[in-house]
Amino acid sequence: MKSTEAPLLVKTKQPEAAEEKEKIRWEKIKRVASMAVPMLAVNMSQFLLQVTSTMIVGHRSELALAGIALGSSFSNVTGFGVLFGLSGALETLCGQAFGAEQYHKLGSYTFTSMVYIMMIAFPISIFWMFMNKILILLHQDPQVAELASIYCLWLIPALFAYSILEPLVRYFQSQKLIFPMVLSSLAALAFHVPLCWLLVHTFDFGVKGAAVSTGISYWLNAVFLWVYMKRSRACLKTRIYLSKDVFLHTRIFFKFAVPSAMMCCLEWLAFEVITLLSGLLPNSKLETSVISICLTTSSLHFNLVNGIGDAASTNVANELGAGNPRGARASASAAIIIAAVESVVVSSALFLSRNVWPFAYTNVEEVTRYVTEITPILCISILMDSFLTVLAGIVRGTGWQKIGAYVNIASYYIIGIPIGLLLCFHLHFNVKGLWAGLVSGSTLQTLLLFLVIGFTNWKKEANKARERMLDEKVSRHDSLVN
Structure with a gap:
């Protein structure tokens, strides 16, 4: 007689497996979301330091708005973007080290990044001292270039504060210690807004006052996190100390830091190129103001959705470091689902308020009307950027920064910018054409x-992460013996 028990058992395995898979997926969605929401507050608070400065200075005049917008954009690409990108190496190193329970490495990796990022900030600050001449060589309006260069010059202290702040953010992020970052960033923002208004309007310092206020706020944020790290028992195993390991970690840090910076800066540079090209149009002040408002809004959204990207990066890196490929894949899928929901909500809200939101930046009727017209293209850009930011977070958590850099080059510099030039100067769509080119680039990047x-072998990546932590441990032991 044939037994019927085996087929019955086979049939019941599939529903149970599907149910377990769905349970894991929802668990990861909750975990990613629970980290993404507070990280959203951290990123938005830090970014709003510069956005509120733009808004406060922008209400003085159209010239002041164009000047600080250009200065802020240029400083982000040539300075803050570089440092932000370099610190992205810690999302791979610290995240996977924490998952592998190599807690001492978080402190040594973070200290290594602080040392090298601070060193890189010096030549950047010297470069900023010649900003005025550079912008004029790029055919920018002399008055706008002058204001932008003054803003960057007074922003140099903020650059060095950022060299300490960003590695600390990645340090806390890798351990999912989000509350101290939320507290410090919100406190810095609450301090910055009244101080900036006071310096810009009451004392009439203009763009200088905005830059000084931003620098002070960044330093307060960095000092608070440093004190918390030194005093909190939650950081006892991972505490940052002055260490000679900075030389041992040099190679592995730059292995991820350089492509991570390229991955970030190449994208930001594409937006800067578009801003500079807008200055070549007949009505350059209007065109620059419009595209600067779009760029600021897009950057604001980037910092909104970047909380999801940070959560994705941390969870994927932790799971890979712990040797759990299934958890890494589930975390990546959960982040993408959350990004899809966020993109629809934000782009729809922006489109419905297209006649209102431009007044947050300026009261000039011609500028607000132009921004309203370009809003539909901006909504598509935001839709793509939501997915792109989260996918980039997954790439950083996995350690694929080099692939991300290559994809950026292909998307923006082979496809996006040429299309923008064609639409702007040959088909005379002006700023609309430039921004449409960026949208085509971000769309291609998202698909790639x-x-x-989608074709990732997560088991292989988990093995590579574990081997990386083991190799570092062996290298450190050998150096100590020698």
């Missing part, structure tokens, strides 16, 4: 990263 992550 989807393909890369």
Whole structure:
């Protein structure tokens, strides 16, 4: 007689497996969301330091708005973006080290990044001292270039504060210690807004006052996190100390830091190129103001959705470091689902308020009307950027910064910018054409990263992460013996 028990058992395994898979997926969605929401507050608070400065100075005049917008954009690409990108190496190193329970490495990796990022900030600050001449060589309006260069010059102290702040943010992020970052960033923002208004309007310092206020706020944020790290028992195993390991970690840090910076800066540079090209149009002040408002809004959204990207990066890196490929894949999928919901909500809200939101930046009727017209293209850009930011977070958590850099080059510099030039100067769509070119680039980049992550062998990546931590441990032991 044939037994019927085996087929019955086979049939019941599939529903149970599907149910377990769905349970894991929802668990990861909750975990990613629970980290993404407070990280959203951290990123938004830090970014709003510069956005509120733009808004406060922008209400003085159209010239002041164009000047600080250009200065802020240029400083982000040539300074803050570089430092932000370099610190992205810690999302791979610290995240995977924490998952592998190599807690001492978080402190040594973070100290290594602080030392090298601070060193890199010096030549950047010297470069900023010649900003005025550089912008004029790039055919920018002399008055706008002058204001932008003054803003960057007075922003140099903020650059060095950022060299300490960003590694600390990655340090806390890798351990999912979000509350101290939320507290410090919100406190810095609450301090910055009245101080900036006081310096800009009451004392009439203009763009200088905005830059000084930003620098003070960044330093307060960095000092608070440093004190918390030194005093809190939660950081006892991972505490940062002055260490000679900075030389031992040099190679592995730059292995991820350089492509991470390229991955970030190449994208930001594409937006800067578009801003500079807008200055070549007949009505350059209007065009620059419009595209600067769009760029600021897009950057604001980037920092909104970047909380999801940070959560994705941390969870994926922790799971890979712990040797759990299934958890890493589930975390990546959960982050993408959350990004899809966020993109629809934000782009729809922006489109419905297209006649209102431009007044947050300026009261000039011609500028607000132009921004309203370009809003539909901006909504598509935001839709793509939501997915792109989260996919980039997954790439950083996995350690694929080099792939991300190559994808950026292909998307923006081979496709996006040429299309923007064609639409702007040959088909005379002006700023609309430039921004449409960026949208085409971000769309291609999103599709390519989807393909890369979709074909990922997560088991192989988990093994590579574990081997990386083991190799570092062996290298450190050998150096101590020698």
